[in-house]
Structures are given as C-alpha cells and as structure tokens.
Amino acid sequence: EVxxxxxxxxxxxxxxxxxLSCAASEFxxxxxxxxxxxxxxxxxLEWVSTIYSSGTTYYADSVKGRFTxxxxxxxxxxxxxxxxxxxxDTALYYCRGYSSRSSFDYWGQGTLVTVSS
Amino acid sequence: VVMTQxxxxxxxxxxxxxxxxxxxxxxxxxxxxxxxxxxxxxxxGQSPRRLIYKVSNRDSGVPDRFSGSGSGTDFTLxxxxxxxxxxxxxxxxxxxxxxxxxxxxxxxxxx
Numbered sequence: 001e002v003x004x005x006x007x008x009x010x011x012x013x014x015x016x017x018x019x020l021s022c023a024a025s026e027f028x029x030x031x032x033x034x035x036x037x038x039x040x041x042x043x044x045l046e047w048v049s050t051i052y053s054s055g056t057t058y059y060a061d062s063v064k065g066r067f068t069x070x071x072x073x074x075x076x077x078x079x080x081x082x083x084x085x086x087x088x089d090t091a092l093y094y095c096r097g098y099s100s101r102s103s104f105d106y107w108g109q110g111t112l113v114t115v116s117s
Numbered sequence: 118v119v120m121t122q123x124x125x126x127x128x129x130x131x132x133x134x135x136x137x138x139x140x141x142x143x144x145x146x147x148x149x150x151x152x153x154x155x156x157x158x159x160x161x162g163q164s165p166r167r168l169i170y171k172v173s174n175r176d177s178g179v180p181d182r183f184s185g186s187g188s189g190t191d192f193t194l195x196x197x198x199x200x201x202x203x204x205x206x207x208x209x210x211x212x213x214x215x216x217x218x219x220x221x222x223x224x225x226x227x228x
Contacts, residue, residue: 044220044221044222045165045210045222047216047219050217060216100170100171101171103170105170
C-alpha cells in the first residue's frame with residue numbers, strides 16, 4: 001500500500017526556517033510528480049510547489065525565493081525547505097504524489113506549521 | 118488562472134442529485150490537446166482525495182455516481198444521488214497553467 005508520511009512541522013517564530021519531509025513507501029518519489037499543497041486553518045487548498053521526475057521545479061508566487069522543493073532519491077523522500085517564514089505560512093502542509101494523465105494520486109496526512117511569536 | 122466555484126455551499130437531500138460549477142479565467146486546454154482540470158473531495162478531518170482527472174476521468178475506487186464534464190473554461194462535477202459519505206468540501210483544480218490553482222471549495226452538506 002502506498003504511503004506518504006510528512007514530518008517536520010512545528011511552532012516557529014517569524015523569520016525562522018523549517019524543513020518538511022515526506023517519506024514514501026511502495027512509491028518511488030523520483031519517478032513521479034510530487035507537490036506540496038497547504039491549507040490554512042479553516043481555509044481552502046493552496047498549491048505551493050511541484051517537482052517533476054525530470055527535476056524541474058515550480059513555486060507559487062507567495063513562496064518563491066523563500067521555499068525550496070527537493071528530493072533525496074536514496075531515501076525516497078521529498079522535502080520542502082522553508083525560510084523567512086511568515087505568519088501567513090501557517091497551515092497544514094500536505095505532500096502529494098500524482099499523475100495528471102492517469103489514475104494515480106496519493107496524499108499524506110499533513111504536517112502542521114505554525115508561525116508565531 | 119483564477120478558478121471560481123459555485124455554489125460555495127450546497128445543501129442536498131439524501132438521494133438527490135448535486136452539481137458544482139467551476140469556471141476558469143482562461144482556457145484550460147493545454148498545448149498537447151488535453152484539459153488538465155481535476156476535482157477533489159475533502160471529507161471532514163481527512164486529507165484531500167482526487168475524484169476526477171482531466172475533466173471526466175474517474176479515479177480508481179471512485180463511485181460511478183460521480184461524473185465530470187465541461188470544456189474550455191466551464192466545468193461541472195455532478196453527483197447523481199448524494200449519499201451521507203459525500204459530505205465534505207469539493208475543489209476543482211487546474212494544472213494546465215503555472216502556477217497551478219484551486220477553486221475556493223464547495224461545502225456539501227445534507228439537508
């Protein structure tokens with residue numbers, strides 16, 4: 001059974017940094033499209049970043065220059081390095097592995113990031 | 118691309134049909150001819166789950182009472198007969214253009 005397990009969230013002061021991880025099982029991170037999607041408390045879904053199997057990366061304007069998506073193929077793990085965190089980055093961060101062309105779409109349970117002093 | 122869903126709240130009687138509209142601010146037809154418009158369901162307290170990909174393709178395990186249709190900038194998710202387990206928030210999402218974007222969500226509840 002495919003599993004995506006996020007970790008690394010927590011309480012962080014504005015301006016601080018966090019690195020989120022998404023460990024995959026029964027699923028190869030490097031062979032698939034992977035995204036981070038976040039959801040602020042009581043709000044809707046917001047796409048954050050995507051990395052393709054080719055290694056090409058994309059970012060939402062709201063996080064460009066502050067967040068970096070990456071993967072470690074040997075650990076089969078996806079990462080999101082988050083720097084210069086702001087209060088508006090407070091959200092539940094989901095890891096997603098998917099194909100837009102076929103029936104293949106998996107989500108983790110999310111990891112909560114709270115940016116507050 | 119701005120994705121606009123309507124209605125934002127949808128009270129439905131069990132066994133009755135439901136329909137959610139999603140409109141995009143520009144055409145979602147990609148250069149390869151495909152339209153990358155997808156529908157997600159988020160049940161209370163759960164992670165999102167994709168129901169429909171590329172407008173009308175049901176994901177594995179999705180009941181056939183869910184169907185998607187549309188083209189260009191106008192899309193619809195239909196539930197033929199609403200069941201109690203369908204309660205939650207439904208989102209459309211486009212992945213034709215960068216940045217990818219979600220609609221605001223439509224909250225389906227049982228009347």
